[in-house]
Amino acid sequence: MTAKDQYKVHKEPFYQQQTNEVTLYEAAYAARLPVMIKGPTGCGKSRFVEYMAWKLNKPLITVACNEDMTASDLVGRYVLEANGTRWLDGPLTTAARIGAICYLDEIVEARQDTTVVIHPLTDHRRTLPLDKKGELLEAHPDFQMVISYNPGYQNLMKDLKQSTKQRFTAFEFDYPDAQLETSIVAKETGTDEALAAKLVKIGTTARNLKGHGLDEGISTRLLVYAATLIKGGVEPRDACRMSLVRPITDDADIRDTLDHAIDAIFA
């Protein structure tokens, strides 16, 4: 299996288009413009990128960014072997070589300045200098850079630099509207639409509390968890408490408010 095959998305991911984002992404990819996906936790950003990689039939290399990630983790390093050292490409370098879509998930988690290594890959140069190897890598024509970004997290300490932001076209995601979300929950879990609609209603209640004691609303993912547990035989109120409330808050008042909403809906 070639590296290219290993990173192909072989099965169509479950994805429902919200507006015309698939067409717009295709246009951005056609010009190989870098893409930034903005949006709250669990609204489907990663799923969308995976879907696009499948649709475009390109390999996808995903990197979950974290604060300890160094430029070497992205670009590569020498590893020691029996006969001295061997250069090992990092995921960014691999993507640039084989022509993959390189997806840096939650990029603001990375040290702000580590992100500058992607700069020469995201302007007209499309090159990656491997300083430690003394190589100037020209990106494969199929290579594209994609990053995700949750504006809700940003603060003075952690934000993308303008010189990074201004290298990307951007998509702004949000939770799907009630009808679409109901359909997503029902289809993904195989439950009926009536149950899914009830869960989406709880989700809407919680999202209205965002900024009033909740940092984030309930994600579509958690609604899917609840539907899954109910389908597996758990009493709906138990399933909702365990999937929709306990994970997102430690505050007794918020918890009670949400528990009451659940009781009302599943009365």
Next chain:
Amino acid sequence: MTAKDQYKVHKEPFYQQQTNEVTLYEAAYAARLPVMIKGPTGCGKSRFVEYMAWKLNKPLITVACNEDMTASDLVGRYVLEANGTRWLDGPLTTAARIGAICYLDEIVEARQDTTVVIHPLTDHRRTLPLDKKGELLEAHPDFQMVISYNPGYQNLMKDLKQSTKQRFTAFEFDYPDAQLETSIVAKETGTDEALAAKLVKIGTTARNLKGHGLDEGISTRLLVYAATLIKGGVEPRDACRMSLVRPITDDADIRDTLDHAIDAIFA
């Protein structure tokens, strides 16, 4: 002995169900949903996970999280050997390979951003990218992710990110009620219920002081310590001072208050 066997819980751990948490956990496991156990120190979170691993007959790999833990400590690293380097799986990777329950104890102790390495294992992907090895590991069908979390500790600097929280179903634990706790203390130490009840009464007194000079109440574990010492021949008041008071406070007033409570109960 295979790795799987090494991590099996061979003896049934002592565990008394509080409500329907065992059934709910089984449902979460059946869908392989990630689980978060919330609750104060010493209320039995780790014991519960151990019990469930025993009941489900699955290997359990526990990692006590700490601030110095890096992503490599979880995922693995190259170690140098006579014939060059060899890859060594970390506990998270081992768990994903052999299909164990991977339990990250006190996860908020870990660097917040190190926790992002568990993300791809806790959504529909169920994969773990081993970037340094160039491998994309698909989790074994039996693999499940479990974390524990003490809401009492959280502060602005140390809390789980919403994008992590929203990947888990959650159980909220508390100290058992007096009757159940009495039974636990008596059964685990082999002391009579009358003595156990007295100790539980002291525990209740201390828990009421939480937030009024005490950071945490007396845990069930400490009650068990006191009972053990008394059973071993130590005078009850000495045993209580040494097990229930001295460990949890340096404050002279709080200490005296608790000492008086002990004297009153064992008068």
Next chain:
Amino acid sequence: MTAKDQYKVHKEPFYQQQTNEVTLYEAAYAARLPVMIKGPTGCGKSRFVEYMAWKLNKPLITVACNEDMTASDLVGRYVLEANGTRWLDGPLTTAARIGAICYLDEIVEARQDTTVVIHPLTDHRRTLPLDKKGELLEAHPDFQMVISYNPGYQNLMKDLKQSTKQRFTAFEFDYPDAQLETSIVAKETGTDEALAAKLVKIGTTARNLKGHGLDEGISTRLLVYAATLIKGGVEPRDACRMSLVRPITDDADIRDTLDHAIDAIFA
């Protein structure tokens, strides 16, 4: 291919002179004076350096600076090989050896004190002490040092030291004026001047918001992105939202203001 050839700029980069900066740079290069290019994000600083390297027919070695960059990353280090260690020149050393223009992009990102390694290369000495190798390298007669610097970013924590600044002659760049920028956007993307002029108008609107809710205005690069997408068939308003607005702001008010400006211009 020699190292010198590898770093030559083989194709003339697209560059339109703003005033007499090309002549002035040539004079600075003739005396081998170090050069600092100041200006906002995406105004063409890197492109200018690339153009000059092409025009002067000198190799160009670019280093994207970042906070984790150590002096060793610039100067070089010993790497372990089968027969012990081998010295590997860093990009700064390579440039000094082969007589390249060494361009440190976004130098203020580097640790302030790491930048002192360039001092002996930027005064009358034109030497680079390789302390770890015990070599005192005299720079090739063609070597020149160039740095870029975005004054908009500077703060108390991150600024160049005077002892560094006072080793450079400086060029101050800004966005090109409307007519020139229109011509740049049209020529670089092959779109007509009327469309380009509209995009430049949106750019001007955004730049007026700098300091009133926007950290930076829209760069020429983003205008080129929008023109590219429109040329690729995307509806102009979609292309502008995606290229000019979403990347640069998370603020709902600013976003709406810019969206309205787009609607007005493409009505």
Next chain:
Amino acid sequence: MTAKDQYKVHKEPFYQQQTNEVTLYEAAYAARLPVMIKGPTGCGKSRFVEYMAWKLNKPLITVACNEDMTASDLVGRYVLEANGTRWLDGPLTTAARIGAICYLDEIVEARQDTTVVIHPLTDHRRTLPLDKKGELLEAHPDFQMVISYNPGYQNLMKDLKQSTKQRFTAFEFDYPDAQLETSIVAKETGTDEALAAKLVKIGTTARNLKGHGLDEGISTRLLVYAATLIKGGVEPRDACRMSLVRPITDDADIRDTLDHAIDAIFA
């Protein structure tokens, strides 16, 4: 000599019981309960642990904790050898293997989160996961965990976590009362009781200044130093200034107060 022998305390340490702490410790050891020794500097905490190890005839492994101590320093690490790497047990692991008392001296000096590695050794599990070696070590039946802790130092930044505290039974030590301390000083140095009593009187004076310009009182250890010097022929006032005053304060007023007390007592 086996490792067990190497860590045995071969000579009875000089120790005078204060109340019933020896009996209580024996009861804690009999149940293998973890023990925490609290008390001010130099009051005999380490000596007590050493004495108990001698009395119980168990090996004792002492670790002086410090801020740079990592979990690996306690648990062990791979070291490079001629034929690749070899695992080297750390002191905690050695203690757990051979059944020693493991004494972590001044545990609050260690990074708070490093201390979590002792958790699985201090609850019902009595195991130590050697993640890097892929081994789950079960503690030897004789193994016991002991820590020391000086409440006077604690502050918001450095304190034991409740989840650590609640794993220990605790002993609270203080300076011995005047009569006992006189006897200790006299017996340990071979001086007469009259001289020892004078020194203890100076110690009492200083301890009353604690919190009024002195961080800590004069420890029994320093009284022993003074007696030793006097016995060696040094003039008592010189010996006291040098042993009891100069080490503990840089404040001129406090110094003069204590010097006058010394002059008065040795007038």
Next chain:
Amino acid sequence: MTAKDQYKVHKEPFYQQQTNEVTLYEAAYAARLPVMIKGPTGCGKSRFVEYMAWKLNKPLITVACNEDMTASDLVGRYVLEANGTRWLDGPLTTAARIGAICYLDEIVEARQDTTVVIHPLTDHRRTLPLDKKGELLEAHPDFQMVISYNPGYQNLMKDLKQSTKQRFTAFEFDYPDAQLETSIVAKETGTDEALAAKLVKIGTTARNLKGHGLDEGISTRLLVYAATLIKGGVEPRDACRMSLVRPITDDADIRDTLDHAIDAIFA
């Protein structure tokens, strides 16, 4: 070529004495007293040291200090080779061995406490303990320690410790007076004195703004840059803007003030 020869200054550096500093330095060197050179950026501190090394015909080893510099970078370290490790002297050790003048440029940039490694070389001991090598190196009779120091930079966080300062004799440098500076600029660049005088006048204007919006005045070095560019055919006002103004300020008001001064002088 011996190490000694490699570090000799082979060509007389251009240097014009300001007062009697050359004689005083010779006296300090005769007694091998350590020397500290204080003064603002670009006033000729490094040039003076180079000149003295040339005049005394001693090797000169210069180290540009930076925050990341460790004691090992100065003293030396073991490097790995085919047959194990080999000790590599650092520049300070080399200087002490061969009898060079060791010049630590901008010493306050180094970590304050790293500077303590020079202590035993700067008192009556004149030794350097190579702890890691187990060697106590006695300095060569010709060895001398020189440091430079810019008092304008100092703040509470970065200053030399008194115990370091009090090991040095000190020279206080400033910009040369107008007449001398005119002569320096003219002689070094081969321009006529009239032009040089005009440039010095601009320099004086800028130095008067120090503390009123400028951190540092224009250095002699920048005046030499301007003269060089003018000699190379650049229009004087362009040359001055580019050499004297743009490098030292980002402030629009200061920039305009200086630009007007230039226009007035070159009207």
Next chain:
Amino acid sequence: MTAKDQYKVHKEPFYQQQTNEVTLYEAAYAARLPVMIKGPTGCGKSRFVEYMAWKLNKPLITVACNEDMTASDLVGRYVLEANGTRWLDGPLTTAARIGAICYLDEIVEARQDTTVVIHPLTDHRRTLPLDKKGELLEAHPDFQMVISYNPGYQNLMKDLKQSTKQRFTAFEFDYPDAQLETSIVAKETGTDEALAAKLVKIGTTARNLKGHGLDEGISTRLLVYAATLIKGGVEPRDACRMSLVRPITDDADIRDTLDHAIDAIFA
């Protein structure tokens, strides 16, 4: 030459007793009590220790402490060699093995918690656990621990812990009185007493400014520098400015005050 010989002080250091400190030190050494030398910069602390080592005919191992010093730098570490790793004793371990006086100069510079490694060597145990080597080293009977400490530097961030302080007897040093200091300066430099007295007078003036704009007074060492330069032919006022004023202050007022004092004394 044995290690013991290498560290012997072979020539009697120049030292003039101030009171009875030599006798008191001998008594402390006879009982092997740890010694702390307190006092301002350059008052002769290190010289005293060197003198005592010479007088007692014991090897002396000096370690200049710094913030980057780790416990391993004191204790030792494994170094890589052709045939694997070899343990290399650090200076503290060497001193304990061969029975040297181990002198930690400016101990408060070391990380506070690194200093705990000396604890077991400074109480009744007189042992040093080499955890990484698995060895428990018993100190040689001749071994003694000495530290120096400048109370003038201490602040909230950097001070010795009481648990460290209370392991030492302490000597408090100050600048010698005028008569003794005059004699020291004259004898050490071979100048006449009249000149030395004048220099001491300047020193006294400066010491009175301590706390009124000066952090530290002029040390005896600097007075010796001035006398040395004058003896070498430098004009006294030049010698004093360069040795006594410029090194210790950057403040123009303080500088002028001291310069006037010099002019008055050498009028």
